[in-house]
Each structure stands twice: as C-alpha cells, then as structure tokens.
Amino acid sequence: MSAAQPRRWVRRPDGSNWGDFGDDDRLGRLNLITPERRRAALAEAREGLVFCLSLPLDVGPGMNPSRFPPKLAPAIRDGRPRYNACACVVYPGLTDVVCDDKVELWTQYSTQWDSLVHHGSLFDADGDGVEEIRYYNGFGEVEAVGTSPLGIQHMAETCVQGRGVLIDLWKHAGAAKTVIGYDQLMRIMEADRVVVEAGDLLCLRTGFADQLLLDKRPDAQALNDFGATLDGRDARLMQWITDSGISALIADNVAVEARASAPKPGFLGSSMPLHDHCLFKLGLHLGELFLLSPLADWLAANARNRFLLTAPPLRLPGAVGSPATPVATV
Structure with missing residues (x-):
C-alpha cells in the first residue's frame, strides 16, 4: 500500500493476523511457503509416483443451489x-x-479452492461504530464481477507447491457423521504419528469424495449425514489452526467444517465459524472436495503421511474460487 493511501483498518478482528504480512497483503498464510520449505517438500517425492487429487469436474454434491456442473x-x-x-x-x-x-464453469462445484474473498464478515474495521462488509486484511466489498483485490489469481501466482500432510479421519471415524474437535484430532494425530509444521498444506481424508464417485447424484440428506467434519465452534481447535502455522487447509468434503444449520433467534456471529476464522481472519485458503483416498491408502501402506503437493488454481483474475487439478508426488 502506498504512503498516499490510508490504511484500510484501524482495528482488526480478535485472533486475526491482518497486517502481519504487510498492509497490502493478498496471500495470507501462503506467505509461509518459503523457498526453504518448498525444498523440504521436494524431499518427500522419493518414489516418483503421482496421484491426481481432483474429482472429475462434473462430479459434485449438488447441495448448493447456486452451483452446477460445467x-x-x-x-x-x-x-x-x-x-x-x-x-x-x-x-x-x-x-x-x-x-x-x-x-x-461454476468455479466451486467440484474440487476447488476458496479465495480470500469467498467469505467475509460484517466488521467495524475503521472504528466508526458501524459494521461494514470486510474481507481478509480489511479489504472492502466486491464492487463488480472480477474486481476484488483478493481474487484467486494471487494464489495461482504462488504456484501452491509445498509439503502436504495427510490426517486420515476416515480411518478413525468411518462413515458416521462425526464432528471432530481439538481433543479427538490430537488423539488421531498422535496415534498415526502425524507431525504438522509451519508452511504445511494440511489435508483431511473423510471418504466423502468417494461417495460422490459412487453416484453422481447422491441423496443430499445421506451426504449431509456422512463422515467427519471439523468443529468450527471448538475454540481450542481454531487456536490450534492459528498456532500450527499451516499454509492451507484441505479436505475431501464440502466446507471442511460441520455444515451450518438454521441459526436460532437472537444468534449473533458466523454460521460458518471455521470459514470466518480461516478465510476472514487468517487469510488461510480452504480446499474442498479433493480426492484423497487413493493417496491416503498408499501413504498408509508405506507408513508415511507426507508428500509433495502441487495445487495451483486457475489464474482467473478476480475470481472468488477456482477448480483445481492437484497433484501429489510421493
């Protein structure tokens, strides 16, 4: 941001990192994938085997009435x-x-990334006592299609290549609808000897994407009742996401977190608190509907949970989200 421009905010949300990567930052936690960490990620490509982590782009859950197959x-x-x-x-x-x-192309129907303008919040960033529409790092509302300074092209320009780390929730929770909080996640990581470091791209396998491959038009209620999701209302889990230093959070399901139900009268706050915490506060991109099971099975058979992940979105200026064809190399 030039000296002639006023700062976009005088106060930032509690628990946010606005300004930590610079007043004009548009990458958020992707800044943590440094050349040194990328070189460490390359060391995980030992066998030269690759896994496509994308669903066919005409395969999606059909649960969002504003998203359709290509x-x-x-x-x-x-x-x-x-x-x-x-x-x-x-x-x-x-x-x-x-x-x-x-x-x-609907950019968020199937395997996709959320840009940092996908989820914002009403927040009084300028301290005038009035809440206004804000996104990560205090950027304001989208004025027209393709104009947001937080468009997905900034993510694409980083190439999104780093060390992927996989946590296999399916192995421990199975197909039952399970909301995973901090305690259970820590137990799973300890049992599988998963270590997460700053800059890692964290991937969660739940088995949800496999259900979509079984039937391109699955029952919406059955999907809603399937598999593990993260508990966005668990304060300790959200703090762990902050403290872990992960550069992105990826899952093979919809939304990563437990999907919102209708709020009760008088409720104040976000219906999707993990999205609010990650996209709005931390600048932490979310990947959804990645196809992780073939990779997870290979990693388990070889007593590994780390790999090289290359997952850039489309370089589509101003886009709110983007399909991806991620590649894992082991």
Whole structure:
C-alpha cells in the first residue's frame, strides 16, 4: 500500500493476523511457503509416483443451489460448431481437422479452492461504530464481477507447491457423521504419528469424495449425514489452526467444517465459524472436495503421511474460487 493511501483498518478482528504480512497483503498464510520449505517438500517425492487429487469436474454434491456442473459445448465459427472442422472447406488440399470447445464453469462445484474473498464478515474495521462488509486484511466489498483485490489469481501466482500432510479421519471415524474437535484430532494425530509444521498444506481424508464417485447424484440428506467434519465452534481447535502455522487447509468434503444449520433467534456471529476464522481472519485458503483416498491408502501402506503437493488454481483474475487439478508426488 502506498504512503498516499490510508490504511484500510484501524482495528482488526480478535485472533486475526491482518497486517502481519504487510498492509497490502493478498496471500495470507501462503506467505509461509518459503523457498526453504518448498525444498523440504521436494524431499518427500522419493518414489516418483503421482496421484491426481481432483474429482472429475462434473462430479459434485449438488447441495448448493447456486452451483452446477460445467456445461461443455463446441465453439462456434461462421455459425458452425468447431468439431471435426476440416480446413479443406476453405483451402482445398489441406488435411487439417480441428476441434474447439467452450465451457460454462461454476468455479466451486467440484474440487476447488476458496479465495480470500469467498467469505467475509460484517466488521467495524475503521472504528466508526458501524459494521461494514470486510474481507481478509480489511479489504472492502466486491464492487463488480472480477474486481476484488483478493481474487484467486494471487494464489495461482504462488504456484501452491509445498509439503502436504495427510490426517486420515476416515480411518478413525468411518462413515458416521462425526464432528471432530481439538481433543479427538490430537488423539488421531498422535496415534498415526502425524507431525504438522509451519508452511504445511494440511489435508483431511473423510471418504466423502468417494461417495460422490459412487453416484453422481447422491441423496443430499445421506451426504449431509456422512463422515467427519471439523468443529468450527471448538475454540481450542481454531487456536490450534492459528498456532500450527499451516499454509492451507484441505479436505475431501464440502466446507471442511460441520455444515451450518438454521441459526436460532437472537444468534449473533458466523454460521460458518471455521470459514470466518480461516478465510476472514487468517487469510488461510480452504480446499474442498479433493480426492484423497487413493493417496491416503498408499501413504498408509508405506507408513508415511507426507508428500509433495502441487495445487495451483486457475489464474482467473478476480475470481472468488477456482477448480483445481492437484497433484501429489510421493
């Protein structure tokens, strides 16, 4: 931020890190993936084996009425679809045949990243006694499509490559709906000898993505009752996320945290407290619907829980979220 510009905030939310990476920071905790930590992550690629951590992008839970599968269609030129377009039509004798297509893409239907403008809060950042719309580091409301200074392109420009660490909640909690708090998470990590360090990209396997692969249109209530999620209302768990120094939080389910129910009359606060804590306060990107089970099974069979993770989003300026095709190398 230049000296001519006033600071966007005079007070920051309790428990936030606004300003810690600079007044104009747009990366949040991705700043913790330093060259030194990236070199350490490269050391986890011992076998040269790779795992695709993306679902097919037409596979999603269908639980959000504003998100839909991608719509693929041929590109149109001169009124004709660009499938099997033969250059010989225009230039006799040429043998080239061309296909081109286009896609209408909902950026958060399937395997995806949340940008730091995906979730904000009403907060009195300027100290005038009036709450206003704010996002990470005090950035204000989105004025038009693609204009947010916290768009996903900033994440893409870092390449999102670092050490992934996997915690296998499915192994311990199974398919039953289980809300995981601090105590249970610590027990699981101790049992599986999982060590999390600053800059790590933390991945949680719940088995949810596997259910989507079984049926592209699964029952919404059955999905809502499936598997482990984090307890966003557990203050000790939120403090651990802060203290751990992780650079991103990833899960194979929807939202990472227990999905919100209708608030009771008089309730004040966020219906999605983990999103509020991570995206709004810490600048900690959330990855959702990653396909983690094949990787988790291999890691378990080889007594490992660390790997090299490369997971950039699309470099789409101003976007609120983005599909991803993450790659784990072991």
